[in-house]
Structure formats: C-alpha cells, structure tokens
Amino acid sequence: MNIHDLAKHLNISIGTVSRALNGRSDVSAETRKRVLDAARKLGYSPNQSGRSLRRGSTGMVGFMVIANRSRAVRGEAFFMTVFDGVQSVLAKHNLDLVIYYCGDEQSPETYVQRIVERGLVDGLIVSQTTRVDHRIDYLLQQNLPFIAFGRSQSGGDHSWIDLDFEGVAEESIDLLYRLGHRRIAVATTAGDVNYGFIYAEACRAALKRRGLELDDDLIIREAISEAGGYRVGERLLAMKQRPTGVVSVENSLAIGLYSKLKEAGVEPGRDIAVVGFDETPTFGLFLQPSLTRFRLALVDLGRWLGEHMAELIEAKRSGKAAPVAHKIWPLEMVPGASTIPLLSAAGGGETVALRPETKPARRVRRASETAGS
Amino acid sequence: MNIHDLAKHLNISIGTVSRALNGRSDVSAETRKRVLDAARKLGYSPNQSGRSLRRGSTGMVGFMVIANRSRAVRGEAFFMTVFDGVQSVLAKHNLDLVIYYCGDEQSPETYVQRIVERGLVDGLIVSQTTRVDHRIDYLLQQNLPFIAFGRSQSGGDHSWIDLDFEGVAEESIDLLYRLGHRRIAVATTAGDVNYGFIYAEACRAALKRRGLELDDDLIIREAISEAGGYRVGERLLAMKQRPTGVVSVENSLAIGLYSKLKEAGVEPGRDIAVVGFDETPTFGLFLQPSLTRFRLALVDLGRWLGEHMAELIEAKRSGKAAPVAHKIWPLEMVPGASTIPLLSAAGGGETVALRPETKPARRVRRASETAGS
DNA sequence: CGGAATTTCGTAAACGTTTACGAGATCAAA
DNA sequence: TTTGATCTCGTAAACGTTTACGAAATTCCG
Known part of the structure; x- marks a missing residue:
C-alpha cells in the first residue's frame, strides 16, 4: 500500500x-x-x-542514555520520567521521540x-555528560540541533540544562551547619560523570563560606546505587572520627546508607543526620x-527539553540562528526527620526548629555569628 | 556528504x-x-x-512502552533493565532498538x-498487554514480526513471553500456608492490564488446592506504586478481620505497605507476613x-526478546515461516524475614524453618497432611 | 595463443515520497 | 466574447541508496 495505489484507487495523481x-x-x-x-479506510x-x-x-x-554511566540508568526511573515530559511536548510539534540506549x-x-552520519534524527539530546565529553565536541562541529542534559567543560556554545547542584549543596550544608554539624561527609558519585564533581565542589564551597574545610577523606565516591550507598555507610562507620552528618547527591x-546504618545500630535522624537529593526513585519517600x-519537577524538565528542541529544529528549518539556551533547574527542599540538631556537639549549634521553614534562607551565616544553644 | 561525493573523491562509481x-x-x-x-576519514x-x-x-x-498502564513505567526501572538485554543482543544482529514511549x-x-503503516521498524515488541488487546488483534493482520511482552486473551497464534505469575502465586501461597496462615490477602494491580488478573486468579487456584476460598474482599486492587501499596495497607488495617498474611504482585x-504498617505500629514479619514479587526496584532489597x-533475571529476559526477534526477522527475510514461541519466564524465591510462622493461629500450622530451603518444594500439601507444632 | 571462466567494476533502474512547474478549467470583469 | 486571474491538478524530477545486468579486464587452461 503506497501512494500510487491510493492514487489509482481514487483515480487522481499521486x-x-x-x-x-x-x-x-x-x-x-x-x-x-x-x-x-480513503487513506483512513485503506490504512x-x-x-x-x-x-x-x-x-x-x-x-x-x-534521546541518548548510557546504560552504565551513573546515575545508573537501569537502577532508576529517573529517565523514564524525563521521557514523559519530552514526549508530550514533541508530539505537539509532530516530532517523535526515539530513545537510543547505549549499551556496554x-x-x-x-x-x-x-546517529548523526546516518541522518537518523533531526535533533539529539545527550545525557550523562562527563567533564570532558567528546560527544559534545563532535556535535559542535556538526550542523545538528542538540541539547546536553548535564554540563561539561567542553568549550563551545551550545544549549544545555542541568540540575541546580550548587543550590542543593548550599541548602544541604546550610541546614546541617545551622543544626550544629561541623564534621560533614559528602557522598557523591564515582566515575567521571560531571555532576559528581560539581556537587562535591559546591559542598566544599558552601563549607568554606562558613569557615570550614572539606577534608578529602570526607568525600566518599561510590557508584550510584543502593549497594553504593551501603558501601558509603561502611566507609562512614569505619572512620576514626565519625562525621555527624552526611549529604548525598x-x-x-x-537508601543503601540507611540500610547499613540501621544494621550497625546507628539510627538516621538520631545518631547521624542524612540529607538526600531528589525524590526519584519515589521509594525514597x-x-x-x-x-x-x-x-x-522532572516531567517539567522534560517539557523544557522538548520545547527547546522544537525551537532549535524550527530555527534551523527556517534558516535562523540557533537560540542557544542554558538552564539551571531548581529543586526545593523537603525537610524530613533525618536531619536533627546536634545537641552533643562541643560548642553547640544555632538553635533551630527541627523542621525548618520550607524555604530556608539562603543567607550565608558565618561561624562567628552563631549563638550557643 | 553522500555516496556520490565519496565515489567522486575516490574516482570510482557509486x-x-x-x-x-x-x-x-x-x-x-x-x-x-x-x-x-576514505569513509572513515571523511566521516x-x-x-x-x-x-x-x-x-x-x-x-x-x-519496543513500545505505555506511560500510565501499570506497572507504571515512570515509577520503575523495570523496563530499562529489559532494554539493556534486548539492546545487547540486537546489536549483534546489526539491528537497532528504538523505544516508543506512548504518552497519555x-x-x-x-x-x-x-508505527506499522509508516514502515518505521522491522519488528515490534509490545508490552503491558491488556486482557483484550487491540494492538495484538491489529498486528496479527499485518505482516510484521512482533512479540508481546505479556499474555492477552486475544486469539491468534503469535510469539509472547510472560512472567511466571502462576508459579510465584503458588510458591507464595504455599509458603504462607505452610507457615500456618489461613487468611491471606492478595494485593494486585488495578486497571485492565492482564497480569493483575492472572496473578489474582493463580492465587485463588493455589488457595483452592489447599481447601481455602479466596474471599473477594481480600483481593485488593491498587495502582502499582508505593502510594498504591500505602493504600493497600490502609485497606488491610481497616478490615474487621485482619488477614495474617499478604502476597503482592x-x-x-x-514498599508502600511496609510504610503504612509501620506507621500503624504493625511490624511486618512479626505481626503480619508479607510476600513481595520481583527485585525491581532494587530498593526493595x-x-x-x-x-x-x-x-x-530481567536482563536475560531482554536477551530472549532480542534473540527471538532476530529469528523472526531473519525468517521473514528468507521467506520462511515465522517460528512462533511462547515463553513463561521463571522466578526464584528469595526468603526474607517478612514471612514468619503464625504461632497464634488456631490449629497452628506445619512447623517449618523460618528460612525455608531456597527451592521450596512445589508439592501441594493438603490441609489434612499438616501436623500440629 | 585462443577461448572460456573468473574477477572487477560501471550503468541505470528502482524504492516512496514531496514539490516546482506548468497546463487546463473555471470564473469574474470588461 | 475576450482577457486575466484564480483554482485545481498532473507531470516529472529529485532525495541517497542498493542491486540486477552487462561489459571490460584479467586469469586460467589446454
């Protein structure tokens, strides 16, 4: 069944x-x-x-995802949620989303x-960017609209979107600091995926603004998985001077950390403060x-990707310059019972409610400001 | 850059x-x-x-997945793991996997x-089959290799693969029965996706083999999610005569069930027995x-899909008849601490070790056989 | 050395669309 | 009726491949 058949059936030209x-x-x-x-009837x-x-x-x-570059695609529903948003917007522009799954x-x-050489797509989204990402270097030389989901250090101006790791780090550290914690570990990802470094460095900067140094021993890099979190727990418990709080990317x-801590009789929220990251997998709730x-808002992030991609493609089609966009995607803190004031700390911390206001002030407090409890 | 350019560059014909x-x-x-x-050099x-x-x-x-037909794609890493297996096999056959994400x-x-009419693919895998699935009815009329991931009641002979819900139901019920449980609830999925019914009916049959009826009130249908599990917990706790055990699909x-139970002070594994299903999300571990x-073994299941699809496509290419295959995929019980002998049950149950042998006997035991503790 | 067999390559058609171009039909206005 | 203008449609080329066919070149063998 092709256009000739249909035309013949109708006695008109193709x-x-x-x-x-x-x-x-x-x-x-x-x-x-x-x-x-006739087209509908004849299928x-x-x-x-x-x-x-x-x-x-x-x-x-x-939309290219890489199987084993953490965040481990297999272990999470993260990307599926993003697809949802992307797909819903692209459909409105008569574009199809195809997912390229890059295996081991x-x-x-x-x-x-x-993908590019064969002309498979009109636009490409690449995720899980590394610090130096050769995919981006390559794409910059081609004439194909693309968006990076994740920053990289590769030069050249191109569109990207990334989570606000700096904001999360600042708020996480700020919360623990105000609760009196001074020895804080940072659990982040192993491998050369970029956000692991961004997060760790942002934590370091947030601590520095409060007059604290982040000891390299306190940066714990593990694979992003529950098993990785379990190992984070093992390494925490093995430390001579155990941190009183942990933030994690x-x-x-x-989840794995909880498991190990409980196993060892160390209760999160009572014996140690824990700050998580986003709400995927929902299980974390x-x-x-x-x-x-x-x-x-991961679906909305996907929608942004879809909208911007449609713009890029439309611009190329009409010969206009590509509207390059950079986007830092915000996250909003949801306080839980896993972060508690550190009563036993020498010198104590600022007295704060166990449940801080939903939007904690971003104002940087210096150590000299803090009052004893 | 096309074949003419390359030919000209080499001074030979296309x-x-x-x-x-x-x-x-x-x-x-x-x-x-x-x-x-030259091709490599010129890209x-x-x-x-x-x-x-x-x-x-x-x-x-x-590979077509449907966003909001439970198992809810967004909420889980389930399909990503399957993709991994499919992709790795297809690549060996010079086939690409593209994922069609069907949004709301x-x-x-x-x-x-x-997808079929436009000739987008050489083969199609459809998942999340419903009891009456019109996609399958349609595909049966087309000349396109396809595999259903999930059974349906649609007639016509076609390849499919499905999890061994019957086996899991039998082993789950058997375990609880041998531990002395007689009032057992079944948590399964809402919606008309097929496996929810298969599982519930298999549980019903397994109970019947042991001389027990499955009260309709004890079949709890909820959306497949942690939130759904939470509601399962609410409904369990609201029952006048609370079940002593729950099996879930x-x-x-x-996960959600645990959360609600603990909230109510009902400890899984002490006050109520809980049997889960597969190990995705890994968090369940x-x-x-x-x-x-x-x-x-979800990656292996994906590999099976890939292998069989390659066969189907090869058969069509060479004009042979399609080798239709039906596959029930096995699961293996991993006993945990959430299933405990029911000591308080009137009449008691068979005495069994808290940790049953890794491969529990499939032999059906009748109530008359069981010995008091 | 001649002819057949084999190796290597060029030519051109075909796959199913979209679209520039032009032709015929229709219609309005003079 | 004539002349444009407008509407509608058919024709044919083009997109980038693959491949059947045949031709030229080479090799083989008696």
Whole structure:
C-alpha cells in the first residue's frame, strides 16, 4: 500500500494525494476529503523512509542514555520520567521521540557519530555528560540541533540544562551547619560523570563560606546505587572520627546508607543526620525516618527539553540562528526527620526548629555569628 | 556528504562504493580498503532513509512502552533493565532498538498502527498487554514480526513471553500456608492490564488446592506504586478481620505497605507476613525486615526478546515461516524475614524453618497432611 | 595463443515520497 | 466574447541508496 495505489484507487495523481495529505492549499476541499477518507479506510500512512529521503528530515528527536554511566540508568526511573515530559511536548510539534540506549559494548562517541552520519534524527539530546565529553565536541562541529542534559567543560556554545547542584549543596550544608554539624561527609558519585564533581565542589564551597574545610577523606565516591550507598555507610562507620552528618547527591545512596546504618545500630535522624537529593526513585519517600530531600519537577524538565528542541529544529528549518539556551533547574527542599540538631556537639549549634521553614534562607551565616544553644 | 561525493573523491562509481561498504564479494580487496578508509576519514555512513527506502527494511526494532498502564513505567526501572538485554543482543544482529514511549495523549492502538503503516521498524515488541488487546488483534493482520511482552486473551497464534505469575502465586501461597496462615490477602494491580488478573486468579487456584476460598474482599486492587501499596495497607488495617498474611504482585506495593504498617505500629514479619514479587526496584532489597521476594533475571529476559526477534526477522527475510514461541519466564524465591510462622493461629500450622530451603518444594500439601507444632 | 571462466567494476533502474512547474478549467470583469 | 486571474491538478524530477545486468579486464587452461 503506497501512494500510487491510493492514487489509482481514487483515480487522481499521486501529486494531488500528497498535497491533500500534507494540508497544502492547492487542492479542493472535496478532493481532500476523499483522499483523507480513503487513506483512513485503506490504512495508508506515508512511508517514512520515502518521506525522510525527499524532505531531508526524519521528524525524529533522539534521546541518548548510557546504560552504565551513573546515575545508573537501569537502577532508576529517573529517565523514564524525563521521557514523559519530552514526549508530550514533541508530539505537539509532530516530532517523535526515539530513545537510543547505549549499551556496554558500544562507545557513546561512535554511537553518536553513527546517529548523526546516518541522518537518523533531526535533533539529539545527550545525557550523562562527563567533564570532558567528546560527544559534545563532535556535535559542535556538526550542523545538528542538540541539547546536553548535564554540563561539561567542553568549550563551545551550545544549549544545555542541568540540575541546580550548587543550590542543593548550599541548602544541604546550610541546614546541617545551622543544626550544629561541623564534621560533614559528602557522598557523591564515582566515575567521571560531571555532576559528581560539581556537587562535591559546591559542598566544599558552601563549607568554606562558613569557615570550614572539606577534608578529602570526607568525600566518599561510590557508584550510584543502593549497594553504593551501603558501601558509603561502611566507609562512614569505619572512620576514626565519625562525621555527624552526611549529604548525598542521590537518593539511592541514602537508601543503601540507611540500610547499613540501621544494621550497625546507628539510627538516621538520631545518631547521624542524612540529607538526600531528589525524590526519584519515589521509594525514597517511604524511608523511615523520613529523609530530608529535594523536590524535583522532572516531567517539567522534560517539557523544557522538548520545547527547546522544537525551537532549535524550527530555527534551523527556517534558516535562523540557533537560540542557544542554558538552564539551571531548581529543586526545593523537603525537610524530613533525618536531619536533627546536634545537641552533643562541643560548642553547640544555632538553635533551630527541627523542621525548618520550607524555604530556608539562603543567607550565608558565618561561624562567628552563631549563638550557643 | 553522500555516496556520490565519496565515489567522486575516490574516482570510482557509486555502485562500487556501495558494494565495498556492504561487504559484497565482487569488489577487489584493494578497492574495498580504499573505500573503507576514505569513509572513515571523511566521516561517511550511508544515509538511513535512502538505504531503508531501497532495501524495504529499516534495521530497527521498536519496543513500545505505555506511560500510565501499570506497572507504571515512570515509577520503575523495570523496563530499562529489559532494554539493556534486548539492546545487547540486537546489536549483534546489526539491528537497532528504538523505544516508543506512548504518552497519555496518544492511544496505544493508533500509535501502533502508525508505527506499522509508516514502515518505521522491522519488528515490534509490545508490552503491558491488556486482557483484550487491540494492538495484538491489529498486528496479527499485518505482516510484521512482533512479540508481546505479556499474555492477552486475544486469539491468534503469535510469539509472547510472560512472567511466571502462576508459579510465584503458588510458591507464595504455599509458603504462607505452610507457615500456618489461613487468611491471606492478595494485593494486585488495578486497571485492565492482564497480569493483575492472572496473578489474582493463580492465587485463588493455589488457595483452592489447599481447601481455602479466596474471599473477594481480600483481593485488593491498587495502582502499582508505593502510594498504591500505602493504600493497600490502609485497606488491610481497616478490615474487621485482619488477614495474617499478604502476597503482592509488585514490590513497590510491598514498599508502600511496609510504610503504612509501620506507621500503624504493625511490624511486618512479626505481626503480619508479607510476600513481595520481583527485585525491581532494587530498593526493595533494602527493606527492613528483609522482604521475601523472587529473583528475576530481567536482563536475560531482554536477551530472549532480542534473540527471538532476530529469528523472526531473519525468517521473514528468507521467506520462511515465522517460528512462533511462547515463553513463561521463571522466578526464584528469595526468603526474607517478612514471612514468619503464625504461632497464634488456631490449629497452628506445619512447623517449618523460618528460612525455608531456597527451592521450596512445589508439592501441594493438603490441609489434612499438616501436623500440629 | 585462443577461448572460456573468473574477477572487477560501471550503468541505470528502482524504492516512496514531496514539490516546482506548468497546463487546463473555471470564473469574474470588461 | 475576450482577457486575466484564480483554482485545481498532473507531470516529472529529485532525495541517497542498493542491486540486477552487462561489459571490460584479467586469469586460467589446454
């Protein structure tokens, strides 16, 4: 069933059929109706290969995820939620979302190269960026709209979106500091994915603003998973001078951490303060004691990606310059019972309510300001 | 950069270039090397649209997931793990996996129809089958290799794979029965997705084999999510005659259930027995007390899908009959501390070790056989 | 050395669309 | 009726491949 068959069936030319299906103006209303009706009845849709070949565009947007570059795709529902947002927006622009899943056997760089060279997509979203990301270097040389989900140090101006790791780090450290904690560990990701470094450095900066140094021993890098969080717990418990609080870049870390701590009789929220990250997996919401964490509108983030991608593609189609955008996506703290005031600390901390105001002040407090309890 | 450019650059014809790139025999070794080198150097890969159009096949396999048909795609890492297995196998057969994410605005039926009519894929995997699934009815009329991930009642012979819900139900009920439980609730999914019914009916049958009736009130249908599990807990606790054990078709249900039970001071594994399902999300592994659950080799399941799809496509290409396959995928029980002998039960149960053997006997025991403790 | 067999390559058609172009039909205005 | 203008449609080229076919070059063998 192709356009010739349909045209023959209607006794008109293929040109007219095509124009009718594509909503062109130079076809009579009556003919258009006949064509559309027949197409539906006979189950005809234009062949995508033929259309793409002629048009020079496929109408597809790629989203590349990498299996084993933490955040470990397999272990989480994170990306599925993002897809939801992207897909819903792209559909409105007559674009399809296809997900390219880069397994272990493939190199992400050659995978991207193949996708581009073969003309598979009109636009590409790459996620899980590394500090130096050759995919981005490559894409910058091509004439294909793309967005990076995650920052990288690669030069060149291109669109990207990333979570507000700095904001989360600042609020996390601020909360613990105000609760009196002075020895704080940072659980972050191993591997060279970029956000692990961003988060750790942001924590270091937040501590520094409060007159504290972040000892390198207190940066605990583990794979992003519950098992990784468990190992974080092991390493924490093995420390000679145990930290009184932990902040972590991922909830699955917090989940495994809880598990190890409880096993050792160290109760989160009573014996040690724990700050998580976003609310995916949703499971994190069901930890006990409830985890202090950050709300993240992940579907909306996906929508932003879809909107901006549609813009980029439209700009290219009409020959305009690409509207480059950079976006830091905010998260909102949700206080839980896992962060408690440190009563036993020498010198004590500032007295604060166990449940801080929902929007904690971002004002930086210096150690000299704090009053004893 | 297309095949003409490359041919011109090498001073040979496009036919030869194409043959060289496609590994045909009628091209000299020297010429082939020149072509391959130049292609790599100049960054040329054959345009997919042109190739698909000429070949009549796209080299792509579609995997369709539906956003909000439980198991809720967004809430879980389940499918990502399957993708991993599928992708790794398909890659060996020079096939690409593309994931079609069917959002809320789209009807799954018309989405499938569009994918088929436009010739987007050489094969299609559809998941989250309903009892009557019109996608399958439609696909049976088309000439496209497809596999259903999940059974349905739609007639017609086609390949499918599904989890062994019957086996899990039998083992779950058997365990609780042998521990002395006689009033057992079944937590399963709401909506018309097929496996929710399969599981509930299998539990009913397993109970019947032991001389017990499954009261309809004890079948608790809720959305597959932690929140759904929480509501399961609410409904359990509201019952006049509270069940002593619960089996559930999904771990996220168990997670939410734990949360509600603990909130009410009802300790899983002490006051009520809980049996979970598979180990996704991995988080379920970190529940306390540890959850009795079933190990599921989900990556291998994905590999099976990939292998069989490659077979189907190869068979069609060579004009052979499609090798239809039906597969029930096994799960293996992992006993945890959430299933305990019911000491307080009138009449008591069979005395069994708290940790049953790793492979509990499937032999059906009748009530008359059981000995008092 | 002649002819057949084999190797290597160029030519051109075909895959299913979209769209520029132009032609015929219709219509309004003079 | 004539002349444009407008509406509607058919024709044919083009998109980038793959591959059947045949031709030229080479090798083989008697």
